[in-house]
Amino acid sequence: MTNPNNATNTSVHSAEFISGHALSIPTLRVLKDDGTLYDGATAPELDKATALKMYDTMVFTRVLDERMLAAQRQGRISFYMQCLGEEAAIIGSAGALDDEDMIMAQYREQGALRYRGFTLEQFMNQLFSNEKDLGKGRQMPVHYGSKALHYMTVSSPLGTQIPQASGYAYAQKLRGKDNLTLCYFGEGAASEGDFHAGLNMAAVHKAPVLFFCRNNGYAISTPANEQFLGDGIACRGVGYGIKAIRVDGADILAVYQATKMAREQALAEKEPILIESMAYRLGAHSSSDDPSGYRSKEEEELWRKNDPISRFRLWLINQGWLDDASDTEQTTALRQEILDALKVAEKVAKPGIEHMISDVYAEPTELLQQQLKELKAHIKKYPDAYPVTAGRID
Amino acid sequence: MAKMNMLQAINNALDLAMEKDDGVVCFGEDVGHFGGVFRATSKLQEKYGKARCFNTPLTEQGIAGFANGMAAQGMKPVAEIQFADYIFPAFDQIVNESAKFRYRSGDEFNVGGLVFRTPYGGGIAGGHYHSQSPEAYFAHTPGLKVVVPRDPYQAKGLLLASINSPDPVIFFEPKRLYRASVGEVPEEYYELPIGKAEVVQEGTDLTLLAWGAQMEIVQKAADMAEKDGISCEIIDLRSILPWDVETVAQSVLKTGRLVINHEAPLTGGFAGEVAATIQQRCFLHLESPIERVCGLDVPYPLALEKEYIADHLKTYEAIVRSINF
Numbered sequence A: 001m002t003n004p005n006n007a008t009n010t011s012v013h014s015a016e017f018i019s020g021h022a023l024s025i026p027t028l029r030v031l032k033d034d035g036t037l038y039d040g041a042t043a044p045e046l047d048k049a050t051a052l053k054m055y056d057t058m059v060f061t062r063v064l065d066e067r068m069l070a071a072q073r074q075g076r077i078s079f080y081m082q083c084l085g086e087e088a089a090i091i092g093s094a095g096a097l098d099d100e101d102m103i104m105a106q107y108r109e110q111g112a113l114r115y116r117g118f119t120l121e122q123f124m125n126q127l128f129s130n131e132k133d134l135g136k137g138r139q140m141p142v143h144y145g146s147k148a149l150h151y152m153t154v155s156s157p158l159g160t161q162i163p164q165a166s167g168y169a170y171a172q173k174l175r176g177k178d179n180l181t182l183c184y185f186g187e188g189a190a191s192e193g194d195f196h197a198g199l200n201m202a203a204v205h206k207a208p209v210l211f212f213c214r215n216n217g218y219a220i221s222t223p224a225n226e227q228f229l230g231d232g233i234a235c236r237g238v239g240y241g242i243k244a245i246r247v248d249g250a251d252i253l254a255v256y257q258a259t260k261m262a263r264e265q266a267l268a269e270k271e272p273i274l275i276e277s278m279a280y281r282l283g284a285h286s287s288s289d290d291p292s293g294y295r296s297k298e299e300e301e302l303w304r305k306n307d308p309i310s311r312f313r314l315w316l317i318n319q320g321w322l323d324d325a326s327d328t329e330q331t332t333a334l335r336q337e338i339l340d341a342l343k344v345a346e347k348v349a350k351p352g353i354e355h356m357i358s359d360v361y362a363e364p365t366e367l368l369q370q371q372l373k374e375l376k377a378h379i380k381k382y383p384d385a386y387p388v389t390a391g392r393i394d
Numbered sequence B: 001m002a003k004m005n006m007l008q009a010i011n012n013a014l015d016l017a018m019e020k021d022d023g024v025v026c027f028g029e030d031v032g033h034f035g036g037v038f039r040a041t042s043k044l045q046e047k048y049g050k051a052r053c054f055n056t057p058l059t060e061q062g063i064a065g066f067a068n069g070m071a072a073q074g075m076k077p078v079a080e081i082q083f084a085d086y087i088f089p090a091f092d093q094i095v096n097e098s099a100k101f102r103y104r105s106g107d108e109f110n111v112g113g114l115v116f117r118t119p120y121g122g123g124i125a126g127g128h129y130h131s132q133s134p135e136a137y138f139a140h141t142p143g144l145k146v147v148v149p150r151d152p153y154q155a156k157g158l159l160l161a162s163i164n165s166p167d168p169v170i171f172f173e174p175k176r177l178y179r180a181s182v183g184e185v186p187e188e189y190y191e192l193p194i195g196k197a198e199v200v201q202e203g204t205d206l207t208l209l210a211w212g213a214q215m216e217i218v219q220k221a222a223d224m225a226e227k228d229g230i231s232c233e234i235i236d237l238r239s240i241l242p243w244d245v246e247t248v249a250q251s252v253l254k255t256g257r258l259v260i261n262h263e264a265p266l267t268g269g270f271a272g273e274v275a276a277t278i279q280q281r282c283f284l285h286l287e288s289p290i291e292r293v294c295g296l297d298v299p300y301p302l303a304l305e306k307e308y309i310a311d312h313l314k315t316y317e318a319i320v321r322s323i324n325f
């Protein structure tokens, strides 16, 4: 072996340290706030139907988020997380994928799932943990998943999906598929060991995975400048020997373009690519959080002006693809549709008691069956204490 | 004395510990300026500065390793793991490092003074990633101490003892009780013993053993049983590791019956360890098989949480079974 260390082998003869900020990675920006393009920028190839689908999905996400946060405040659901401010990052990237590419999300990416065709009813069933929820009412609200839509069920422990995405993509490669995996995570989650493990594994084993980091400035209350000292997250890709790009996450054209190009390269070269999207988490971390304890209203106001939806909307109007009036009408109709679906889902029964033990294993063990039998007998004895299941036990 | 909820008692304990010893340092995710997602470290950064109370990057593995290093240097890190469900990335640092620091070096080095505080347990509609009770994993690790308080008074005294302990401690805080449990707490510094159970109600017919948030539940069951003329002796184990065999055995020698309750799943849960030891110690005095009232052997559910919980009714039924055996 001529280069056992697998590293550059040129020499210098006086000590020189490379600065921790030697890389300063620029941000790709295509679309200006006023809906026109930056000088020198070209819009990605985007047909009208796709553009409008992306726009509708952004609006859907925004309206769903507003409505469901309100539902949480009214005590109708236990928990909620908004995508507010990051709609372009999510939908621009999801829009650049093939429908059979795998998506592994963190939890704030409902827009990507909607883009794939998750129905309003499916959203509601998950949010209300009712018996129609694909996840059988087992996870907190917003932990969606759908095999049919190639969207891995969300898991709360942060960062765990990152090395899994590397493995999934590697398997896609071995199976000869023309599809890859896109993995979303926050800049906070990128501090987890799993991030480092996942990138290195993908790099070494040449897995076609797009690591999509949503750098939105905060991990709950912790600002990015207390999270890491490097140049964002993109620079870490370089450390692992993989290509990286930084994009304006409120600019859907930039996100779409970067993701589309990354997808082509990752599939052609069978390699991972890191995309860092810069946006701002405009809402609270979740319905359990109150940001007034850690950031100012002024800061929020400043970022509110950077709205990804209005920017894209102006561009669509400039293109002659959207008109103002029909757009507002649609939004009003959507609000009503969401409210109607909510009212239906909240009345659907909770999963039956048999789902206490299903899916722990492919087949419930004898011990589990015994435990269920005893539980049923107990519930029958005290029906008033277990109103959700008592009336439905054979 | 002052009225405090459990969070206030914990915050007060941390404040006193930091005041008393400048080696005490609190850190974890969102622990600094914000004071933690549950506000247990509220105002500590303001009072003691950023060097002694701070946010960490989002890495439990890093937090635990960092804490090990600080403790090895002789400081007293009190590291918060935001939810006990998220302690697993730190498992290696805790189980292979914290627990074995002293042993493997022949006491050249140790991590005494190190405390991991972490909210655990269910009853808050948190599903399987915000409800787990992982004490049994750690109870299987010689070198660690595992402590669980049941109310504000206990939380303060046990936390101060943990910080002052020569061995690393995992301090599991029942988050369901954070604001719900309120009581009189002395304002001054005090410690409660680690490794000692407490008899919280004397009785003659049966011993009821639990810890943490389950103490309220077994109390409720004992009150139901009392109406049937059954007198329960209730014990709070308080320390899972080391655990107070003597207090439990003495009680069972007297009552002849034992019901153990915990939130975690039955199989491999700490009740199994207690049952095995007590049947060995008290075999000829037992009037009935030792009963375990625990979670089912499934991940902690969401929609079916009520059905899953080792609640007072299931505990009451176990008491009656034990008596009627």
Ligand SMILES: Cc1ncc(C[n+]2csc(CCOP(=O)(O)OP(=O)(O)O)c2C)c(N)n1
Pocket: A108, A156, A157, A158, A159, A185, A186, A187, A188, A189, A190, A214, A216, A218, A219, A220, A281, A285, B029, B058, B060, B082, B086, B089
């Ligand atoms: C392993 C683990 N540790 C801690 C948490 C608690 N937690 C949930 S979200 C979050 C912040 C995540 O921030 P980031 O990755 O930046 O994503 P964002 O919320 O900004 O979208 C934390 C600390 C968790 N879910 N998992």
Ligand SMILES: [Mg+2]
Pocket: A186, A187, A188, A214, A215, A216, A217, A218, A219, A220, A281
């Ligand atoms: Mg973030």
